[in-house]
Amino acid sequence: MTYADVNGVRLWYEVHGAGRPLVLLHGGYGSTETFAPVLPHLVTRRQVVAVDLQGHGRTADVDRPLRHESMAEDVAALLRHLDLPAADVLGYSLGGGVALRAAIQHPDLVRRLVLVSTPYRRQGWYPEVLAAMAAQDERVAERMRGTPPHERYERVAPRPQDWPALWAKTGELLRREYDWSAAVAALPMPVLLVFADADSIPVHHVAEFFGLLGGGHRDAGGDGTGRPASRLAVLPGLTHYDIVGSPALPAAVLPFLTHEVRAPE
Template sequence: MSYAEVNGLRLWYAEHGAGRPLVLLHGGFGSTEMFGPLLPALTRRRRVIAVDLQGHGRTADVDRPLRYESMADDVAELIVHLGLTGVDLLGYSLGGCVALRTAIQHPRLVGRLVVVSAPCRRQGWYPEVLAAMARHDEATGERMRGSPMHELYARVAPRPEDWPRLWVKSGELLRREYDWSPEVAALTLPTLLVFADADSVTPAHMVEFFGLLGGGHRDAGWDGADRPAARLAVLPGLTHYDILASPALPAAVLPFLTHPAVAPG
């Protein structure tokens, strides 16, 4: 467990296991503890580097907005700080967007990409999810005091009094429109998209995202020779909020990370 000085930020990270590096990026209002259920399976095969993003967990906020792009630059600087290249990334929700931006902005640093429960454009969320995101503000943060996510934040954050500020800055981020479709279509690295079948992202967008990566355009053929480099996993009986705790997630992720890559078609 350590801090790295990156882009004016003291970025906290923890390392577990050994092998090819795999960087984990948590969801909004969370921290690396979100990946607790996954770590035993992942660390048996990988050197896992779990990161607390700006303003989350043990990484104190700084005087800049929360943006997917700047957090992606932080992750890239951490990878360089650790002397690594070609690392694999797995991000969930907020962290999925950050992982995707890292691959877009710093493709030479990323080997394989796993995006869990995150869209590549803002309108990929259900309308009711977007409406809830639009209401994130200081008052919402105050109402969340005493929740499990607040209790964890209060226990590990360098400045627990920043809890309302995190909600204000997160609300500003989540109300911003984005559409990374052209940049996603230009990606060439092997990518796995993982969603719950009752996710906060619409099934139509799951298919759209997969299509941008080259998936779903043709039959793979009897020998699989025409399968795309991208993969899509929709895990049954799960939601956006419990997918990280399911053993189905490492069961989908680990084969993708260990099997030989398929060249883009």
């Protein structure tokens, strides 16, 4: 549990377990503690490297905007710093966008990619979710004081007074339009998409995302040879907010990471 100086950011990371590395990237206003409920399941099979992204958790903010692309560069630099070529990367929500950009920008560094409750374009969120994202600013930060995310931030952040600035920067990020569909379709590594059946992302976007990765275009055949290298999991009885702590998540993720994935013939 320590820091790495990468790209002008003092990036906090933790290493747990042994084996092939799996990098975990938390969601907005979260930290490495986001994955505490599922960490015991993951470390039985993998070496887990959990990261606090710019301005989150134990990683202090720096004088640059929050961007998926720049945080992806931080992750890539950390992988090189730790000499972890071809690591597996799992990102949740905001961290999923960072993980996806890391795979797009540095495909040589990502062996397999797991995206949890993550759209490939901004308009992939439900309209009411987009409206809530667009409203995030310092005033909302004040209303969030005393909530579990704020209490965790107060406990671990190097500068707890940056809480309002984090909300302002995050809101500015979440108001930016993006559509990474062309880059998604060109990804060379297998991807596992994991969503809740009551997610903040509609099912039609989930199907479109899987389609970009080669899924859902034809029957796999009796022997499975028509199955794409990428996979889709929709976990029942969960939402965008509790999926990351459910034991159903590692149950879906670990087979994808540890079993051979056969590309269609």
